[in-house]
Amino acid sequence: MEGLLRQHEWRIIDQSAVGVHFQALQSFGTDDTLCASVGAGKAPATARTWVHHNTIVLGIQDTRLPFLQEGIQFLTSEGYQPIVRNSGGLAVVLDEGVLNISLIFPEVEKGIDINRGYDAMWQLVQQMFADFPQPIEAREIVGSYCPGSYDLSIDGKKFAGISQRRLKRGVAVQIYLCVNGSGQRRAEVVREFYQLAKKEEQTKFVYPEVVPEVMASLSELLGVELTIADVMLRLLKQLKANSEYLYAGQLNEFEHDLFPGYYQRVMERNEKIAEMADQIS
Incomplete structure (x- = not known):
């Protein structure tokens, strides 16, 4: 466990302040690109941070809900953009x-x-x-949205969920951290989505x-008003403590060439949802 976080060098790609026009579909295309690049030895272990506005x-499995159209209609009426991800x-x-933090490792040894x-x-x-x-x-x-055996919680209340994506000898471990705002309010949106999209079926x-x-x-659990920037600073300190060399980077040339193909696959996976959302608007 210690060995995986400990890397000779960590590259950080910070997209946490890109703004409202940065789409989540680009994020999933980027993580797939990084998996392929890090897995091929074309880049070091990479941490990528990202924030997206009002996205579900x-x-x-959610795309197989019997009344998905009604669920999508509700989400768009609440101002959310629904997309489908490629990890579990x-x-x-x-x-x-x-x-959101993605850690991308090369799948070395066994x-x-x-x-x-x-x-x-x-x-x-x-x-x-x-501290x-x-x-x-x-x-x-139990009772959280997207429940899993690695839900992170304090006093029985979940603030983060972890997923993984494996591709081309690269492993992306992805987490969403609810830093501030109301966790309960977010969960109410997801509960309503399932009630409408599944009904009693x-x-x-x-x-x-x-x-x-x-x-x-x-922020609610620790009793301190944390910002995204506060948490970014904490992350950078730990990556520095777990490496000899930490540097800020962007996609390299190899990754720039790979990205359009992976982004296209993500877009294709989202065509059905995009059509539903378009019909509503």
Whole structure:
């Protein structure tokens, strides 16, 4: 576990302040590009940070909901842009109070065990907030949106979820951190989405029964008003402590050439959702 976070060098690509026009689809295309590049040895281990405004990221299973059109209609009426991601998991909320961090590792030696990737991210978040007395747990929080065995929580309330994407000998471990704002309000949006998109229909796949009270932001849980910039500083300090060399970078030439292809795949996966949203607007 220690070995994965510890890298000779970390490149940081910070897209946390790009603004409202930076689309989440570009983010998923970028992470796939970085997986392929880092996996091919064309770039060092990379941490990428990103913030997207009023976006609901759906999982593949969410697109199979029986009344998806009604769910999409509700999300767009609330001012959210729905998109479908390529990594595992279910619906999550992204807005200006949610910081996303992707850690992209090369899959060297015998490969990276899936839990080892999750543990590295959990360890990083624990280190980032080690000055607070509250312990950060990793276990499934029942009633949260996009529940999983590595939900990060304080006092039983979830503030972060982790997913993984593996591609071309690269591994992207992705986390969304609810930094500020109301975790409960975000969960209410997702609960309403599922109520409208599933109704009482029996489905093969078990969708979460969202209980908004089990979700919160770090600011709410720690009793301190944190900003995205505060959390970025904490992240940079830990990446520096876990490497000999930390530097800010952008996509290199190899990655610039790869990006259009991966972005196109993400766009194609989202055609159906985009059509639904267009019909509504």
